[in-house]
Amino acid sequence: MDLRLGAEQPTEEERSAVDGEVGSGERHRLLPVLHALQSRIGWISPGAVNHVAARLMIPPAEVFGVASFYGMFSLEPRPARAAQVCDDIACLIQGAAPQHPHVGCLGLCDRWGQPPALHAGRLLYRVGKADPASLRDYIRHAGYKALAKALEMGPDSVIREVLASKLLGRGGAAFPAGKKWQAVRASASPTRYVVCNADESEPGTFKDRVVMEGDPFAVIESMTIAGFAIGAECGYLYVRGEYPLAAERLTHAIHEARAHGVLGGNILGRGLSFDIELRRGAGAYICGEETALFNSIEGYRGEPRNKPPYPTEAGLFGQPTLVNNVETLINVPGIVLDGGAAYAAIGTAYSTGTKLYCLSGHVARSGVYEAVFGATLRELIEMAGGVAGSGRLQAVLLGGAAGAFVSPQELDTPLTFEGTRAIGASLGSAVVMLFDDTVDLKKILLRIAAFFREESCGQCVPCRIGTVRQEELLDRGGQDAIPILREVGQAMRDASICGLGQTASSAIESALNRGLLHE
């Protein structure tokens, strides 16, 4: 390619920031390079873009197009460090002042109750017990037993157990994990990837952060088992940009694991080779959508791809890819150790195992609660000490901004995939956010509408413009706005490319359907 660059030259500092991260010089180094510029220089200048373009052979217009996609990158001078004050819904009801531009949920909603609560079961038992920086401590707490056993069993048996466990994906779509593993394993292509989706950006969600910060080796071991089972040698761990502590602990864990022969070449002396590359997101909720995540890793704008083809056929770099959520993956060691059947005996027939819930808002003790599938919403709220604030519950947001509001009359709903579906809601990312009767729910809905408007990638018309109109109509209010709002909602749900647009009207419609929005 013949690049035509602008006249601006990089400074020495910019040159060194870029050169230190270009690595192989391939396009997929773009995001790490932009991160290096942002953190060292404080912004991404025209001179820096020219240098990036030359080193990675990417046209400057495209470097600009990618950099301008992400919220964490600045294209004009600003201080290298900037404080972010969340003004998303859980913080809004505690009195946070609205910011311009808005700052989306930082996944710290559990900090309103000091200290954040942690209710551990079979998934979280190491969090707060084992030192997250020590591989030795991890092993002392039963770490790497599952990988050793998996190597004994062989890939097909591991997949058989995952299938038998009936484990469903915890990233929101509830797809059977074993089926994905099986599909990638069966693919004809010798190059396959494991991707761990740790982009957790759904407002009100922080469970994956708690896992990554508290038990990083579990994520690494689980990915390694997945790599072994599906026959992949390379895994990507895509961590939300706003989670610096999680990224730091995972990076340390990866180094430790490599140094001790449980990651990299010849794992556990068994000739298995699997390595993990950590990638940091840069402030884009949409990059949690699996195909947008692939584009982001590859150095393109984080725009979702049209499906089919599905990731199991053509995912990262066009190769068959297994993408699973952090929580989905950390269920696997237990399944390997206890067997799929034993795992399937926990919970209900359809929703097996335990689930991590993120309790926040007007709840006595916000934090992460692990519960067996089938516990009711009421039981979960009681576990967390009941309703706080005025003590009178107005509504619960279940599943996040892409989820649904449920009314106090629905508290006996069992928290399972099937139980929530029966009331027209979903578990989503397992957000359980409480609102007392003093909250102006319309304000909350407007903030949710603003969230989708700001986080839409802008690719498709129903979502790019529909999210704008949705916010305007909601703001305008009145009876004549409602039918139009509903039509916009239906078009977004039916005609958008990806789950963002398809669920952007979900919370608002759920509030309308339950008569929670008083006009």
Place this chain on the structure above:
Amino acid sequence: MSDSPSPLIPIPRGPLPAIPPPPERRLVRIAIDGQAVSVPEGATLLEAARGIGIDTPTLCYLENLTPVNVCRVCVVELEGSRTLVPACSRKVEPGMSIHTDSERVRLSRRLVLELLASSVDLSAAPAAQAYLERYAAHPERFGPAASTAAQPVKIDNSLYVRDYGKCILCYKCVEACGVDAQNTFAIAVAGRGFEAHISTEYGVPLPESACVYCGNCIGVCPTGALMFKSEFDMRQARVWDESSQTQTDTICPYCGVGCTLTVHAQDGRIVKVTSPLDQPVTNGHLCIKGRFGWQFVETITSDTSPPTPRVAP
């Protein structure tokens, strides 16, 4: 003397190897609006529907570009699918049952058109205008306060203008400037959400960008957001009159490639140059010489009055 045949004596050739027949494209049976049809494997739903005379609206689709399926005006209902699917890019699969004019389809198409028409100026997009009518769209119901993409026209060179207040973000120009035709990559999509827009790096004017003025982006733009300066000026002066224009195909005089040019003329003066999409040499794409190098025809005659028509009527 060696036994080898003299290089001067032609070596007798055997029969020409037969060209293997093209691999047979298997037929896939699907149902469209209840009608059973067989279409070749690999065809899209759009092709299948067009094959039986169903006119499916499209805005971001063009035969000579890779489908990006972003406008969503072509959506159809696929039985068993939670959402509607884009006809322009979804490939046929055996047993599919499609509805191209159901309530759901009509609602989404109408909404897509209303959303577009309420945010950008579609006055120079005749296809979109026709669709708005066909689907009885009422973009004004979003009210006078609805946000729009209105912005000043970018005039930074003498060949073409960019009026992004008309842009529907169909990605066609980016594709034409990039891998689908020109491989220049002067423009890309920047920003996100409603703020997403077509831009050079940092929005620098075209003369400072990598643009080579091939005009291929103009050739694919469905909304008039990208427009020949000649057309733009005539529209401003209210003398642009498509109904009185002639279109004449000729061959570009500049080089040996021999691209087909379609010369558009009004009142005997060339007003713009395009190339037919189905032209095997150009696929509709040209270079700066064929696209813009016609002013000399005008200058020869510029002083003499009345101007001699340079193209056949």
